[in-house]
Amino acid sequence: MADEQLIRERDERLAAEALVIDVDGFEGPLDLLLTLSRTQKVDLRKISMVALADQYLRFVEAAKRLRIELAADYLVMAAWLAFLKSRLLLPADPAEDGPSGEELAAHLAYQLQRLEAMRKAAAKLMARDQLGRDFLARGLTEDVSMKRRVKYEASLVELMRAYAGVKTRDDFEPLHFKRDAIYTMEQALERMKGLIGTMLNWSDLEEYLPEAWRLDPKKRRSATASTFAASLELVKAGTLEIRQVESFGRIEFKRRG
Amino acid sequence: MSTETLFQAPPIEEQQRMVEAILFASSKALSTAALTARLPHGCDVPAALRALRQRYADRGVQLVRSGDEWAFRTAADLSFLMQKEVVETRKLSRAAIETLAIVAYHEPVTRAEIEEIRGVSVSRGTVDLLMELDWIKLGRRRQTPGRPVTFTTTAAFLAHFGLETARDLPDLKELRAAGLLDNRPSPGDLREGEQDPNRNQDDMFE
Amino acid sequence: MSTETLFQAPPIEEQQRMVEAILFASSKALSTAALTARLPHGCDVPAALRALRQRYADRGVQLVRSGDEWAFRTAADLSFLMQKEVVETRKLSRAAIETLAIVAYHEPVTRAEIEEIRGVSVSRGTVDLLMELDWIKLGRRRQTPGRPVTFTTTAAFLAHFGLETARDLPDLKELRAAGLLDNRPSPGDLREGEQDPNRNQDDMFE
Numbered sequence: 316m317a318d319e320q321l322i323r324e325r326d327e328r329l330a331a332e333a334l335v336i337d338v339d340g341f342e343g344p345l346d347l348l349l350t351l352s353r354t355q356k357v358d359l360r361k362i363s364m365v366a367l368a369d370q371y372l373r374f375v376e377a378a379k380r381l382r383i384e385l386a387a388d389y390l391v392m393a394a395w396l397a398f399l400k401s402r403l404l405l406p407a408d409p410a411e412d413g414p415s416g417e418e419l420a421a422h423l424a425y426q427l428q429r430l431e432a433m434r435k436a437a438a439k440l441m442a443r444d445q446l447g448r449d450f451l452a453r454g455l456t457e458d459v460s461m462k463r464r465v466k467y468e469a470s471l472v473e474l475m476r477a478y479a480g481v482k483t484r485d486d487f488e489p490l491h492f493k494r495d496a497i498y499t500m501e502q503a504l505e506r507m508k509g510l511i512g513t514m515l516n517w518s519d520l521e522e523y524l525p526e527a528w529r530l531d532p533k534k535r536r537s538a539t540a541s542t543f544a545a546s547l548e549l550v551k552a553g554t555l556e557i558r559q560v561e562s563f564g565r566i567e568f569k570r571r572g
Numbered sequence: 573m574s575t576e577t578l579f580q581a582p583p584i585e586e587q588q589r590m591v592e593a594i595l596f597a598s599s600k601a602l603s604t605a606a607l608t609a610r611l612p613h614g615c616d617v618p619a620a621l622r623a624l625r626q627r628y629a630d631r632g633v634q635l636v637r638s639g640d641e642w643a644f645r646t647a648a649d650l651s652f653l654m655q656k657e658v659v660e661t662r663k664l665s666r667a668a669i670e671t672l673a674i675v676a677y678h679e680p681v682t683r684a685e686i687e688e689i690r691g692v693s694v695s696r697g698t699v700d701l702l703m704e705l706d707w708i709k710l711g712r713r714r715q716t717p718g719r720p721v722t723f724t725t726t727a728a729f730l731a732h733f734g735l736e737t738a739r740d741l742p743d744l745k746e747l748r749a750a751g752l753l754d755n756r757p758s759p760g761d762l763r764e765g766e767q768d769p770n771r772n773q774d775d776m777f778e
Numbered sequence: 779m780s781t782e783t784l785f786q787a788p789p790i791e792e793q794q795r796m797v798e799a800i801l802f803a804s805s806k807a808l809s810t811a812a813l814t815a816r817l818p819h820g821c822d823v824p825a826a827l828r829a830l831r832q833r834y835a836d837r838g839v840q841l842v843r844s845g846d847e848w849a850f851r852t853a854a855d856l857s858f859l860m861q862k863e864v865v866e867t868r869k870l871s872r873a874a875i876e877t878l879a880i881v882a883y884h885e886p887v888t889r890a891e892i893e894e895i896r897g898v899s900v901s902r903g904t905v906d907l908l909m910e911l912d913w914i915k916l917g918r919r920r921q922t923p924g925r926p927v928t929f930t931t932t933a934a935f936l937a938h939f940g941l942e943t944a945r946d947l948p949d950l951k952e953l954r955a956a957g958l959l960d961n962r963p964s965p966g967d968l969r970e971g972e973q974d975p976n977r978n979q980d981d982m983f984e
Contacts, residue, residue: 342667345691388692414759422758429689432752437673439742441664446732448658449651450636451803452599453644455849467911469870469878471710471939472703477872478879479953481896592838593856596802610859632795633802646799653796653816657803683955696957703956709940710948721948726940 327370330354331377338383344392347374349427359428364420365403368396399423498528498538503545511554514570520546521565581614584623591620601641601731638730639737648734668698672707676729676741677753680711680722685755699723707732787820790829797826807847873904878913882935882944886917886928905929913938 341347351370352362375393378385402416444450510523520542528538546568549555557568590611595602608617621642625635636645646654671694674686687693702708707729711722747753796817801808814823827848831841842851852860877900880892892900908914913935917928931944
């Protein structure tokens with residue numbers, strides 16, 4: 316008796332390992348459960364959920380032993396089945412909320428039946444005569460070209476791809492100001508205020524650009540704009556005079572009074 | 573008969589010849605509307621189609637219908653002669669085949685429902701591929717929280733598998749009678765833990 | 779009858795069906811020899827061709843012979859029906875499809891908004907083309923300074939793309955889930971993309 320028990324367990328373990336080695340062949344825990352349930356050789360409606368849960372847990376055990384990494388959803392299913400099994404075996408606790416073990420088991424059985432039904436339906440669908448294989452469309456189409464008309468074509472997939480493309484450009488190139496190349500007006504104003512005492516004669520705006528901002532054209536442009544804006548600010552405040560002798564000429568300023 | 577038109581429609585026999593010519597020249601199935609648009613005013617396209625279908629019923633070429641579209645196709649019993657014309661098509665993955673079947677039997681169906689049935693997330697590219705094959709298309713959004721998009725099959729799907737209407741899917745009646753096409757929600761919310769984090773929660777139990 | 783063969787040739791009527799199907803599916807005219815090679819042993823191809831030619835004599839398609847090759851062709855008197863079929867299909871330029879997509883997703887949308895989303899100016903030709911195709915139309919003016927015109931999609935747009943409403947279009951999250959948003963450009967690629975010669979080409983086309 317004990318031997319028989321041992322032999323049966325060994326066989327099941329071997330079967331589980333055979334499955335484990337092929338774990339990549341499964342499309343998720345439900346698929347695996349469906350495969351395991353076939354070994355019970357009964358109608359899916361009569362399947363023993365406790366036995367199925369045991370089979371599944373042994374599978375996960377065997378995978379662990381063989382150090383095969385299972386995706387998280389297989390482990391979640393294992394935990395859920397362990398929970399289901401305990402609900403099915405233990406007497407119902409009237410204080411506990413939620414569906415009964417039987418309800419949960421019935422739903423799982425339904426899911427398995429439904430998956431199997433879809434598998435069979437898919438197989439029957441693919442076994443049908445198919446266009447281009449079993450029956451054929453006209454090979455020699457006659458599109459007499461007399462009147463040429465250009466027709467623009469675009470498919471929905473292309474449309475959605477285009478939108479996705481545009482939006483991805485947005486997502487992955489956020490509006491980035493290259494902060495390091497921007498000399499703010501506040502900075503310029505600060506600097507000008509410090510230097511205002513020295514502006515006794517007309518002098519070129521360019522002379523007041525900070526040293527580090529003169530070479531790189533981008534930095535220079537930003538510094539020039541901010542310095543000019545800051546100087547206007549100071550003109551408005553009445554502390555500076557500004558002039559430009561000719562169009563595009565040099566901008567000069569000096570301290571007022 | 574009752575409506576008087578400015579132009580006399582061609583005789584019935586002539587209308588049939590015209591429909592025959594147009595459908596013969598096209599490799600794609602054409603809708604009744606498209607045919608009507610190309611025929612002279614006043615033609616009774618459905619009647620012509622019925623007559624033609626009858627006429628070709630046991631010929632080597634047959635007039636087949638898929639959805640509202642019509643096309644001539646070689647008779648399926650002669651497929652053994654056609655090897656030369658057959659174009660080798662890409663083999664679909666199991667995931668794609670199952671997803672297609674689920675859309676066909678459950679349409680309109682959301683992505684979350686497909687995942688619920690298969691017990692695994694729909695891999696990237698599967699839906700994309702089926703849409704590119706023009707076998708599935710977007711349906712109306714589901715009027716549930718999150719308004720998820722739905723998928724349905726196309727006329728090209730029906731045409732490819734030689735189905736007249738979606739009602740002709742294999743075993744449809746049996747599956748429906750067995751309740752296997754119901755949208756049965758899972759009891760309680762215990763299995764929510766299994767959800768793919770990307771999945772829209774609202775889609776789950778519609 | 780006279781020749782005894784190991785296998786019985788199919789009945790005459792069946793031979794006609796076979797020739798009919800093969801000629802229908804073939805992409806070119808076929809010689810008697812080629813047909814004979816594809817039929818079961820013992821078939822009388824010339825007889826089948828004669829019978830078929832007779833059968834189709836006053837139909838919309840006819841079995842015609844040129845040299846020793848045979849093919850189905852539209853009856854000459856119906857060739858006028860074929861003229862509408864003549865279309866040269868051209869792909870929409872990238873600029874056009876992007877603009878169309880933006881209108882579909884953001885309608886009603888102004889030209890300035892389209893440009894802001896695309897990050898490129900929208901040429902007049904693009905908008906004109908889309909309006910000519912009857913895929914976009916002018917909407918109400920926006921009640922903002924300048925009262926800019928807006929663009930919306932048309933019923934023809936929905937019909938062409940098989941949508942019931944533009945609101946059925948999947949959003950970004952759904953596009954990503956469908957695998958349509960896979961190719962995330964890295965920041966490096968983006969700069970390249972900006973100088974993508976195709977892109978400029980597309981914009982030039984307008």
